[in-house]
Structure formats: C-alpha cells, structure tokens
Amino acid sequence: MFNNLTLTKPEYKNLPVKVLIKNGKIVDPVNGINEIKDIKIIDGVIEEIATKIAVEDDTLVINAEGKYISQGFFDMHVHFRDPGIEQAENIVSGSNAAMAGGFTGVAMMPNTEPCIDNKFLFNDLVSRSKDFLVDCHPIPAITVGRKGEKITEMAELVETGALGFTDDGSGVQSSESSRRALEYSKMFDVPIMVHAQDTSFEPGVMNEGFYSTLLGMAGISNLTEDLMISRDIHIAEYTGGKLHIQHISTKKGVELVRDAKKRGLKVTAEVTPHHFSLTDEKVTTFSTDFKMAPPLRAEDDLKAVLEGLKDGTIDAIATDHAPHTPEKKNVEFDFAPFGVIGLETSFAAGNSNLVKKGILTIESLIEKMAVNPRKILKLDYDLIKVGNKANLTIFDTETEFVVDRFKMKSLSRNTAFNGETLFGKVYHTINNGKIFSAE
Ligand SMILES: [Zn+2]
Structure with missing residues (x-):
C-alpha cells in the first residue's frame, strides 16, 4: 500500500x-x-x-x-494529504507535481489526518520541506480540528509563520466562530480563507440544476455557496477583517465579491481551472473525475466566472489540487469523494481556456497564477530583479x-x-x- x-x-x-x-x-x-x-x-x-x-x-x-x-507560479490552494493519507499524495510527490506544473510555491490546506491546527504539526511540515525547490506553506485551520467551533491559537501560529487560516474542506458553519476569526484576521493582518458552503442544506453530489434533474442525482444548489459568501462578506464588513473566498463557482458569488470590492472591503477571491473551463454537463459521463466541491456549475455561472476573471473581481487562480487514490475514486458517483488534482494542468488550462480565448492576456494570467496569490498572503511578489x-x-x-x-x-x-x-x-x-x- x-x-x-x-x-x-x-x-x-x-x-x-x-x-x-x-x-x-x-x-x-x-x-x-x-x-x-x-x-x-x-x-x-x-x-x-x-x-x-x-x-x-x-x-x-x-x-x-x-x-x-515569468516569476514562479504560486498555488494558494493545494491538498498534499500529508500527514495521514500519504498514499494519495504526500509533501514530496505533491511538490514534484507542483514543479512540473511550473509552481515554486504552494499553500497547503490543513484537512489532513491529523488536522494542521497547532504549531507542532505546522513546524513538522515546514522542516520536512525546507530543502525543497517548492516553498511549501502550511495554512493552519481556523478552528480546532476543523470542527467549526473553538478558534485555533492564531497569535502563536502567526508568530510561527502562518500566512492565513482556513477550514477548507468544510465551511465554518458557526457565525460566531467566523466573526471571531475575522476579528483576529484584522488584528494579525492575515486572510481568513473560506470554503463557502452552508451544510445545513440536504447533502448533494453535483450541481443542482437541469443536469441533476435529468440524471436524478442529489443537487448542491448555488444557494449553499451564495449564502455563505454573503454572510462572510457581512462579517468582514462588520469586523474590518480580511476575507478570501476560495474556489468561487457561482454567478451570485462573483456579483457579491464584485460589490464588496466596490465598497472597499478587504475581500479577495480565487477560482479553479475546472470551474473556469467546465460545466455540470460533464457529469452526464458519470465519471467521478467531475465530482468536486463546489461542484461544476451551469453555463451562466461559468460565464460569470470568466467575467469576474476579466474585470479583476477574481484575483487568483488556484487549483484546489485534491488527490484521491483510484481505489477511492473508482466507485459509483454517489459514493466517490469530492476533489480533483490540478497542479500539472493549471497553466495549460489557463493558457488554453483564458488566454487563447481572449479572456485574459498572458500578463494577466501570470498575475493571477503568480503575483496576486503572493500579494494576498503578503509574500514578496516583485521577484524578477538583480540581487x-x-x-x-x-x-x-x-x-x-x-x-x-x-x-x-x-x-x-x-x-x-x-x-x-x-x-x-x-x-x-x-x-x-x-x-x-x-x-
Ligand atoms: Zn474547499
């Protein structure tokens, strides 16, 4: 094994x-x-x-x-499954995939086993990757065990080198916890990166819409995402915190972020290559390679995402590289885990589906794949210079x-x-x- x-x-x-x-x-x-x-x-x-x-x-x-x-690409959303699920990916294989995709830096999500919610696990990942080509930054959890309740030791983690916090894999359901996290984010000037999904709705396996009805599959509505984005923007406004929306996928979500930016709030957003390239029509193949959270959405959502990339509403492209072994993925659609890998196709997908189609210039693609992710995480981004x-x-x-x-x-x-x-x-x-x- x-x-x-x-x-x-x-x-x-x-x-x-x-x-x-x-x-x-x-x-x-x-x-x-x-x-x-x-x-x-x-x-x-x-x-x-x-x-x-x-x-x-x-x-x-x-x-x-x-x-x-260009400056090396930076992926602010990867799952290296390390520690705990190293047969699907680990910090070494994940870094190899990153380098092959042109990435020199990654931000690793904390939904590992155990969850990265303390400085000991954080430091273990940092020390195991210290000689790598790829700069591997663990992003610790917002809440202890990603349970959505008690906030982690954020002050200590920021001091240890944490660039932001996320409970990615799940949304923070408690508004109280979100408020606390965004208050701390203001204090420490680091982003709270959110997987916007309200799980009080009935669970689903694909986008709720024409194709879920056609296929008779349980849907995940846009509402699950829109409500959370809306709530978190309200909390960011109230607290003055720094909010980053992960893997945005809905039309309304893009509109909410655009409006928040217009009002001068500290809100940023990322989108994945699969969400700017594909729609839920793909699920008619029943391939579990099209099962992810958030799900592939409808044509209107895809159009809104492209518009958001074009007008700067969406700051960054991030892969949400989510490896699962074939044993886990090669099952019926309903039972497969959510997630797809993306590091080795991200640049080509952006180049083919954005640059070649006139949505972005090559400069703006580099901005979204390398410059803006570093800006959001407050890393140096003026890299190509003597010295x-x-x-x-x-x-x-x-x-x-x-x-x-x-x-x-x-x-x-x-x-x-x-x-x-x-x-x-x-x-x-x-x-x-x-x-x-x-x-
Ligand atoms: Zn997520």
Whole structure:
C-alpha cells in the first residue's frame, strides 16, 4: 500500500554555480516588462538581466528562444494529504507535481489526518520541506480540528509563520466562530480563507440544476455557496477583517465579491481551472473525475466566472489540487469523494481556456497564477530583479498535448482534464538554487 510513498523522491536537481537563460521573453506584470532578455544566475541569485550576455566557461545555458520566463507560479490552494493519507499524495510527490506544473510555491490546506491546527504539526511540515525547490506553506485551520467551533491559537501560529487560516474542506458553519476569526484576521493582518458552503442544506453530489434533474442525482444548489459568501462578506464588513473566498463557482458569488470590492472591503477571491473551463454537463459521463466541491456549475455561472476573471473581481487562480487514490475514486458517483488534482494542468488550462480565448492576456494570467496569490498572503511578489534569488518558470504557450492522467507526477490520477487537448508547456522551474526540467 505504501510502495508509491517509499519510491517517491524529490525530482529537482541543484543548479550549477553559473546559469545563463538565453533569449527568453520575460513577462513581469509587476514591473510592466514584456521583452526578450538574457538572465544570468550565479549561485542561485539573479546576477544580471540584459539584452545580450556573453556565455562564460562552465555555464549551464538554457535556450529559452520562443519561450516565456515569468516569476514562479504560486498555488494558494493545494491538498498534499500529508500527514495521514500519504498514499494519495504526500509533501514530496505533491511538490514534484507542483514543479512540473511550473509552481515554486504552494499553500497547503490543513484537512489532513491529523488536522494542521497547532504549531507542532505546522513546524513538522515546514522542516520536512525546507530543502525543497517548492516553498511549501502550511495554512493552519481556523478552528480546532476543523470542527467549526473553538478558534485555533492564531497569535502563536502567526508568530510561527502562518500566512492565513482556513477550514477548507468544510465551511465554518458557526457565525460566531467566523466573526471571531475575522476579528483576529484584522488584528494579525492575515486572510481568513473560506470554503463557502452552508451544510445545513440536504447533502448533494453535483450541481443542482437541469443536469441533476435529468440524471436524478442529489443537487448542491448555488444557494449553499451564495449564502455563505454573503454572510462572510457581512462579517468582514462588520469586523474590518480580511476575507478570501476560495474556489468561487457561482454567478451570485462573483456579483457579491464584485460589490464588496466596490465598497472597499478587504475581500479577495480565487477560482479553479475546472470551474473556469467546465460545466455540470460533464457529469452526464458519470465519471467521478467531475465530482468536486463546489461542484461544476451551469453555463451562466461559468460565464460569470470568466467575467469576474476579466474585470479583476477574481484575483487568483488556484487549483484546489485534491488527490484521491483510484481505489477511492473508482466507485459509483454517489459514493466517490469530492476533489480533483490540478497542479500539472493549471497553466495549460489557463493558457488554453483564458488566454487563447481572449479572456485574459498572458500578463494577466501570470498575475493571477503568480503575483496576486503572493500579494494576498503578503509574500514578496516583485521577484524578477538583480540581487534576488532566481524564482522562475520557463514555458511556452503553443505546444499542443493531450492530457494523460498516467503521465503525471502526482500519486493520484483524478484529473478532470484527462483526454482534453491543451496548449502550453512548462520546461523549467527554478527556485531555492534548484531546477526542475521537463522531459
Ligand atoms: Zn474547499
């Protein structure tokens, strides 16, 4: 059962002392740069950025002609299942999947076994990933055991390095607990990241609408999400707290966030690649690769999400990478767990379904995949400059490929994009003096 786990090794290599990236197009939305330059890296640090840098001896030359170079992508919503469910994913395999997807940083959700709700478990994950290429940030729980009641030791956790808090996997049902959490978030200036789902409704397995009626399946209505987003925006307004809406999926939800932003509230939102690419029509295949929470929604919701990405209502793209073993997923739709993996298809899905369709420019895609997640978590986001550690992703936007669930670094296979033709390939991911290169 644990064979996969013992075989899992980090797949990065140490960078040689001298590296020269030649002729790549730097896309840096932070400084408004979009031009072809060379980047010289010495000992993992950017030494020079210029139009033509001479090749010295003993230098690893990376030919980036026809490719883009951006700051490393950052996924603010991943489940690495570590500790507790390491056969589905663990911090090593999850990081391998992240690097392959172009990510140099991730925020790991706390719904592990046990739940990350104290500094000892937090520090264990930090110390086990300290030598990685990928910066792995655990996001501890809002409430003890994610039970939705008693607030965790937030002051202590912020001091330990927590960038935010979430009970992801469930919504905090108690308004009192949400209020306390948002009050603390104001005090510590960290976001409360919410999985907006009111569970007092009858449970469902897919979006409530035309297709759930057609298939005779129990629906999860937009109301379950809209009510929670609305409540939490009210509480954020009342307390002055910092609210981040995770995996937004409904039309009304997007409208609520747009309105909150207009009124100057500290509210941000993320969307997943599956929610900006697919609708609940996919469930007619009965494949459990289309079962996730929130569920794939209707056409109108998808349109609203695209509009929200375009006008800046939705700040970030986050995968909600949620691995489950085939044993767990290959069951009847009603009984399968919620969730799909996403790290290795996120960039290509964004490039294919947003950039190529004119919804976003490549600059705004990089903003939502790399810059804004770091901004929301108060990490440094002005990364491409001389003297900084090289934290870079090298990719193209034209390579066409068919998504193959068996060609992934993730230990799990539950992708919603299997068999889809997508465009865009990540070639190299560089961070912390290390490099990952695609085959
Ligand atoms: Zn969630």
